[in-house]
Amino acid sequence: MSLIQAQNITRIYSLGDVELRALGGVTVTIDRGEFVAVMGPSGSGKSTFMNILGCLDKPTEGRYLVEGIDIGGLSRDDLAEIRNNKLGFVFQGFNLLSRTSALENVELPMLYNGHAARERHDRAREALRSVGLAGREDHHPNQLSGGQQQRVAIARALVNRAPIILADEPTGNLDTKTSREIMELLVRLNSDSGITIILVTHEHDIAAYSRRIIRFKDGVVVSDELTQKD
Amino acid sequence: MVNIPSTIRIAFRALRVNKMRSGLTMLGIIIGVAAVIAMVAVGAGASSKIAEQISSMGSNLLIILPGATTSGGVRMGAGTQPTLTMGDAEAIMRECPAVEAVAPTHNGVAQVVYSHMNWSTGVVGTTPSYLYIREWQLAGGRTFTAQDVKSATKAALVGRTVVENLFGDEDPVGKVIRIQNLPFTVLGVLAEKGQDARGHDQDDTIMIPITTAQKKLFGVQFPGMVRIITVKAKSIQDLAAAERQITELLKQRHRIGPKQDNDFTVRNLTQFMQAREESSKVMTLLLGAIASVSLLVGGIGIMNIMLVSVTERTREIGIRMAIGAKTWDIRLQFLIEALALSLLGGIIGIVIGVSASTIISRASGWPVIVSPLSVLLAFGFSGIVGMFFGFYPAYKASLLNPIDALRYE
Structure with a gap:
């Protein structure tokens, strides 16, 4: 069974009388342990596709299955639970809670699935160590550099041991050197821990870290190919 | 499953971040609760004083006074003519x-x-x-x-x-x-x-x-x-x-004909005093009701601030939703914030109300009775106010679309 199965997905936004077809029949299958880059110009439907993969949105038609679970019939709260257990999000703008320490930011997903305080602490500490931020637990986001903030976000995505990390332009706000560090961290997580990573980017050298590139244009997949790795 | 202890922690942290705002919002409830307690205490004190006077007078009492006669068209007061x-x-x-x-x-x-x-x-x-x-x-x-x-x-x-x-x-x-x-x-x-x-x-x-x-x-x-x-x-x-x-x-x-005025007066003292007691109880109720209006206004203040808070923290709500917060996680977070504001305000209000009652009684010499019931009621009412006025903002927050909320600047 594939980890992610998107079968003939369409997504239509109704804006009054006008219907906007953001996705027009997308079929993609992603297996456990893959590292996939999603590319395409703005308006190509890649963000809509990511929202659906992230269970933040539902397809208008077609089926989307995560670990065999059909998203179509699920309630708002069921979707929240799937996001909590199976998906980790890394955003371009980091999206950490300000005025909240790094440790507490990482603990956040565990607040919503009933872990004991002790376990939350230990696991958050462990996650921060694994992204190289040991000793920064009590720093607040505004005391951390952009790269460090993105590491906190990655730790937060890891802490619930979700099998999938969805990264939406994770290096978009970072300089080249820091971008490389973040991408190397993601590659390491993929190869060492077998976490499936799906990454949206429009930079070729960032996409080059992946092993498969899916290109979108006008709401459909125009190419889906493996990258040449040496 | 909702994690109550950490939800409470999250709520209190949010209140601490905006100390000035939280304090001012609470002030409405503080004044309301303090006013209810002090007003009811003053009213209850007056009632109890009258009740005490009734019992010191003796019960079921009538007093018969002589007089109230007419002499040459001039009516004299009761007791002027010994009869x-x-x-x-x-x-x-x-x-x-x-x-x-x-x-x-x-x-x-x-x-x-x-x-x-x-x-x-x-x-x-x-x-x-x-x-x-x-x-x-x-x-x-x-x-x-x-x-x-x-x-x-x-x-x-x-x-x-x-x-x-x-x-x-x-x-x-x-x-x-x-x-x-x-x-x-x-x-x-x-x-x-x-x-x-x-x-x-x-x-x-x-x-x-x-x-x-x-x-x-x-x-x-x-x-x-x-x-x-x-x-x-x-x-x-x-x-x-x-x-x-x-x-x-x-x-x-006294051989008084049907067209003649009585040369005596019967006064029902007990009834008179009971009427006074009744009216002082009504007064207490009225004072309490007026004070409760300020409590209500305080509640509206809470709702106002909570609505602002929800708008300000749209992005935070989006983040929480994206990483797995469910409807009631979000609702409870804001409800507990509103409740914390109102209950904390309630406690401070009780302290101020009780001390104000003591000061009033010392300064004026009136008896003032702070009844545990009025304290309990004021506290309970402030909790209900917090719940009631906190629910709409919390409800509004829980209905946000995570995608839009995440994009909110």
């Missing part, structure tokens, strides 16, 4: 079935001397049943008897204030005092009674047999004249019947 007699009092006792006890009184003011001390006080000539009707105990000695009344003995019962002014620490029982130069033996000391409804000191009094007062001390315009007749009805339900029976009887005895 009541000992015979009237005896007839009321005998013929009115709703009456339990009757005490005629004939009183005046007199100068009293003991050794080198002297004091001016009210002297009440009456019968032993007066003490029973007024529910007045003796603190020492014994009361005079019907026999004393019959033979017009020079016997006296002295009130607390008189004892203090004439005897100091001495025991007055058995001593001889001079009332307007007549020697009276003190038989007993009256128990302390305090102030009456008009603030008059009831302990500043001496009681003597009514016959002694009539024949030896104050004199009378005609034999057997009394100034006031005090009547105790059998029960509170019998008060109206007693009033009717007495009026009927006295009309007959």
Whole structure:
């Protein structure tokens, strides 16, 4: 069974009388342990596709299955639970809670699935160590550099041991050197821990870290190919 | 499953971040709760004072005053024309079935001397049943008897204030005092009674047999004249019947025709005092209601701030939703914030309200009663206000679309 199965997905936004077809029949299958880059110009439907993969949105038609679970019939709260257990999000703008320490930011997903305080602490500490931020637990986001903030976000995505990390332009706000560090961290997580990573980017050298590139244009997949790795 | 302890922590952290704003929002509730408690305490104090006066007056009481006659077209006030007699009092006792006890009184003011001390006080000539009707105990000695009344003995019962002014620490029982130069033996000391409804000191009094007062001390315009007749009805339900029976009887005895004005007045003191107590209770309720309005306004303040807070933290809500917060996680977070504001405000309000009540009572000398019920009610009400006005913002937050919320700048 594939980890992610998107079968003939369409997504239509109704804006009054006008219907906007953001996705027009997308079929993609992603297996456990893959590292996939999603590319395409703005308006190509890649963000809509990511929202659906992230269970933040539902397809208008077609089926989307995560670990065999059909998203179509699920309630708002069921979707929240799937996001909590199976998906980790890394955003371009980091999206950490300000005025909240790094440790507490990482603990956040565990607040919503009933872990004991002790376990939350230990696991958050462990996650921060694994992204190289040991000793920064009590720093607040505004005391951390952009790269460090993105590491906190990655730790937060890891802490619930979700099998999938969805990264939406994770290096978009970072300089080249820091971008490389973040991408190397993601590659390491993929190869060492077998976490499936799906990454949206429009930079070729960032996409080059992946092993498969899916290109979108006008709401459909125009190419889906493996990258040449040496 | 909602993680309550950490939701509470999240809420309190959010409140700490905006200390000034949280404080000002709470102020509305603080003022409301403090006002409710202080107002109700003042009102309850007034009610209890009146209730105390009622019980010190004696229960189921009627007072018959002579007079209110018309002389040459000029109407005189009650008590101006002496018309009541000992015979009237005896007839009321005998013929009115709703009456339990009757005490005629004939009183005046007199100068009293003991050794080198002297004091001016009210002297009440009456019968032993007066003490029973007024529910007045003796603190020492014994009361005079019907026999004393019959033979017009020079016997006296002295009130607390008189004892203090004439005897100091001495025991007055058995001593001889001079009332307007007549020697009276003190038989007993009256128990302390305090102030009456008009603030008059009831302990500043001496009681003597009514016959002694009539024949030896104050004199009378005609034999057997009394100034006031005090009547105790059998029960509170019998008060109206007693009033009717007495009026009927006295009309007959005084030969008053159907077109003539009565030459006496029957006053239902108990009813009057109960009306006062009732009105002071209504007053308490009213004060409480007005104060609750400010509590309500405080609640609206909370709702206002919570709505602002939800808008400001749209992005935070989006993040929480994206990483797995469910509808009730978000709702509870904001509800608990609103509740924390209102309950914390409630506690501070209680402290301020109770201290304000104490200060009011110290400064004004009014009795002030902080009832645990009013504290509990104010606290509970502030909680309900927080729930009620917190729910809409919390509900609004929980309905946000995570995609839009994440994009919110």
